[in-house]
Amino acid sequence: MRNIVARLSMTEDGIVDRPEQWLPDADLALDELLTGTETVLLGRKTFDQYAGSVPRLDHVRKLVIASRPVVARPHTEVLQGDTRRVLTALKEVPGDDLHVVGSLALVRSLLRWRLLDEVSLLIHPVAGGRGLLLDRRTLRLISMCARDGGVLEASYRVHYAPTAAPSKSLTSAGRWGGTRSTDRVPRSASPAIRTHA
Numbered sequence: 001m002r003n004i005v006a007r008l009s010m011t012e013d014g015i016v017d018r019p020e021q022w023l024p025d026a027d028l029a030l031d032e033l034l035t036g037t038e039t040v041l042l043g044r045k046t047f048d049q050y051a052g053s054v055p056r057l058d059h060v061r062k063l064v065i066a067s068r069p070v071v072a073r074p075h076t077e078v079l080q081g082d083t084r085r086v087l088t089a090l091k092e093v094p095g096d097d098l099h100v101v102g103s104l105a106l107v108r109s110l111l112r113w114r115l116l117d118e119v120s121l122l123i124h125p126v127a128g129g130r131g132l133l134l135d136r137r138t139l140r141l142i143s144m145c146a147r148d149g150g151v152l153e154a155s156y157r158v159h160y161a162p163t164a165a166p167s168k169s170l171t172s173a174g175r176w177g178g179t180r181s182t183d184r185v186p187r188s189a190s191p192a193i194r195t196h197a
Helices: 025-035 044-050 055-059 084-092 104-112
Strands: 004-011 039-045 061-067 077-078 098-101 118-124 129-135 139-146 152-158 170-172 179-181 193-196
Touching: 004 084, 004 104, 025 055, 025 098, 025 118, 039 104, 044 061, 077 084, 084 098, 084 104, 084 193, 098 104
Parallel strands: 004 098, 004 118, 039 061, 039 098, 061 077
Antiparallel strands: 118 152, 129 193, 139 152, 170 179
């Protein structure tokens, strides 16, 4: 079984969207995120925005999640059908890990479906101010290293809260009748990506 890994650029204050607003060269930043990848999962918007401007994208296998046709590029396949089922099946196929580059809507869906295994961040020493934040409370740090220009590279494993199971132990609620559970039900986790106002 292979992993699905999200690779994102992030500001020091946790903003993960619109890198073109806080990086001098967003295309170069995306090119860095592609280093060492064989297969990339992209949402349609990210593919449309970067497919013609990031040379490394032409040399990797691209699996695009799109409900309508996209511009034909080398090594590009459009995944059709139920995205959750298709990606669940792809994880079972032997091969290299699948990397999601950018594509925050896809990252959100993968987290909701519990299909995302790791998150790799390039944390840039700039403040984004406003934008989408990455909530790292559900992430467990695997490794961190310093890169040139004050950039930190941090890798995390996604830790999903256990799902609520049907209660097994019910006891009488006393003379007023009814039953009550003695098991605790875990609270649902907050969304991993939220808007910072």
